[in-house]
Amino acid sequence: MARIRLSALSPAASGVVGFSLGAAAILLLPGNLANALGLLSAGLGLAGATALSRRNAAREREQLLAAIGEVKVRLATNAIRVDSMAKRLDQMPMGEADAAPAKAMLHELTAEVGLLGDLLQQVATTLGEHDDQLSRIEGRLANPPPQPARIAALVPERVEPHAPEPLIATRHDPAEAAQRRAAEERAALISEALAKGQVEVHLQPIVSLPQRRTRGYEALVRLRLDEKTLLLPSEFLTTVEERGFGPTLDALVLTRALAIARHLGSKPGELFVSCNFSAATWGSSRALAALSRILEKYHDHIGNLVIEVPQRVFRVLEPASLGLLGAMSANGVRFALDHVADLRFDPVSLHDRGVRFVKVSAALLLAEARGGKLADIAAGDIAVQLARGSIQLVAEEVEDDPMVADMLDLGIAFGQGIVFSPPRPVRPEVFAEPQPAEAAQAPKPATAMAPPASAEVVEHPAMAPPPAVKRVPFRDILRRATA
Template identity: 35%
Template sequence: MIRISTIFIAICMVLVAASLGLVLHAVAGFSGTESAIVALTALTFLILYNAVSMRLRDRSDVGGQIADLSRGTADLARQVAEFGRRLAAVEGRLVSANSASSDRIQAVVGEISELGVLVKQLAVSVASHEDLLASGAAAAASAPARPDPEPQHEPAVAAEQAAPAARPTPAAAAKPAPVEAASPSRNQPQLLAAVKNAVEESRLDIYLQPMVTLPQRKVRFYEAVTRLRDDRDQILAADDFIPTAEAGGLIGKIDHMVMLRCVQVLRRLMVRNKDVGVFCNVSAATLGNPANFAQCLDFLEANRALAPSFVLEFKQAAFRHLRPTEIENLAALSQRGYRFSIDHVTDLRIEPRDLADRGVRFIKVPAALLLDPKQSSTSDIHPSDLSDLLGRFGIDLIAEKIEGERAVVDLLDYDVRFGQGFLFAPPRPLRPEGASATGGATANKDSANPNGSSNTVPMAGPAAEPPMRATGNAALARRAAGPG
């Protein structure tokens, strides 16, 4: 459609050319033909000038339009790239979600299959118990008047066989007796002398107690418990001699000896299972003593390859009152890859972020403290939410001092992943020569103790798992059946 401005320009050009012809004819004396020729020439010139100017103006407008089009194309390309990035992110999330879902499904399938095995074991255990009870009742009915000790002994044997994992081993049950009788008879100087002689003569024993996963009850870690033997072979528990050793300046030597034994035991354990770990108790006094800490740090630096499986354990009270020097030494251990654990927990006022920053990866809380109803009002968090809170900062909760099946069932509701206590296995003694890596020492130890009461942990761990699973079948069955 012709624009009005173009029509107006054409009219103006015709008027200018006609006016020029009239002026030449009237003023200059040109003839009509000459004036008309001049007017046509002027009109042609004006038309050409207008066409050229319009072409130039259109070309400049086309250049601006091309620039605008290029800018729009660039914006469109950026938007397409953004949409592509978002689409790739959504696809990645879908893939990760599918992978996580498949992992959860596989885990659930594994749990279901394991529960099926446990139910079968429960049925076999119940059948064997019923057979034992029926045989005991038949024996008692066959000889009611004869004062024979066998009918009384047979139910006792059945009861012992019904709960093999809850009863401590003969070595573990017999050795603590002299400790309770001998400790009160010593005063402080005598106890210090006994501890000093035991350290100098290397009469230091390592007892190992397993930590198991819940509810599978597979051995995952071992805690090294220290015992000292005096010159009369009476055993001193850690709670009896550690305060005296710290006061006498002997705790550094004890910690170094314990670390050496624990590393030797860990190397033997990792030959059979690469996923096993050992918890080694360390006193805060060792961190504060420059000479003792330098000796321990050199030893741990030499065994840095075992750092992921070697956990150093401290008391909660000592960890809360660390001095600047001890904090720096703790950071030096953390930089070398060693992880820490907190035990002897007396309250649930825990700051997981601060503990995680210092390298703490495990917290051991007594089962009685977790299940205490009063803790929900005295602590900042309900005990049932403690495991989830610690897990957000990479800290695992371990329930210790578990002594009954009912506690296990309640702790499963609290999402506790690890457990430790006499219910699973008592601390088992490890002879000093058993800590060496030589095969001859192991053979001598096994031949000297055929009943297995002082077996090393690599032999005691797998042998203790079937009774522990059988003991936990009743709790799993009760939990599946529900209350009442």
């Protein structure tokens, strides 16, 4: 006979057994002893049902956590397999046009695997927090805090210790309250301007050295509060990120940058425009996925777009975000590394991730040239090292002509700064939607040449159609000339 496991029983079984034994004791035994034994059996049955239900819940929770861990292990294994497939694809003798769709699909798979891993991590974290809260509640119920003795009635009501402190507090409260109200009003104005889409983009050119010919532009965001107030990023970005409007601002800036890219695509010279994203967007794979969907809608213009990524953010990107960046790069988006604080680069790795520009402050390059320790090679060789990986070094924040001469001595071919041009607003017609080609080529109706509906005018000799011109082949003309 198979052994019965108590843990396999349903919690209701214990309660049913307890009540059954209690009823049997009441019916069979006489007097008060029967009632006592019946109540005891029923209580033991309820206690056993509660214990079994708790044990089953704990076992199911452990099984759920184990399943989540197993799924995470499988996701990690699949991510490794996808990475190996990408490496094999790079080694295959295929053209860039043939390999681009496969690379985009692999990057999308990597991003999906990363998103699933994030969701599983959130589920596990939520379950852990739920268990902690339950344990705290049970601990409070088991050990209630001691209630203070009611001796308040013994203290006279008219005795108020520390009387001078409220007077001192009231002296400082108005100034702090006024500052708090001003900050809240300013934050409300910023939020309202952002909700209305009052975002302006100013462009600062990126030029080639030494010719100073414009090669591209950087889109710098401004926020318009009213006709006389235009805020710089340092004045509103903190409020925007604290209120969670960073992805909204980035979507507005990206849409305007794509409109500028569309305008630059119609001009010769392969000009480009670069834009930045907020820290909240780089830290959220969902926000990056939303921006990648915007890029898919404007796929024809992303060849003239460059997205700037801070170096500290680029080095700590999660697998999901790296997969999304890889998908963007496979679709034609180029990236630029900015806010550089470490001059040690791996050009091959940067190029594989879609980086085509590295923007370094001119002051940092000069400090490195004068004996800094931020690079393993000489400052004059950094541009050559990056150029071997098809990456251009851009010296930004160039302030005067002597600094331009120093950049030329370091072999830097691109520059950006106030010495070339300050940021300037974009003309409104750049953001206008282009007219359809059929409407642009349609001839204007010639109403003045329309003849009146009269038979006499139609039969008039002056209105007769001109004689048809007889076309002679060029060979006949040539034959007559040489005859």
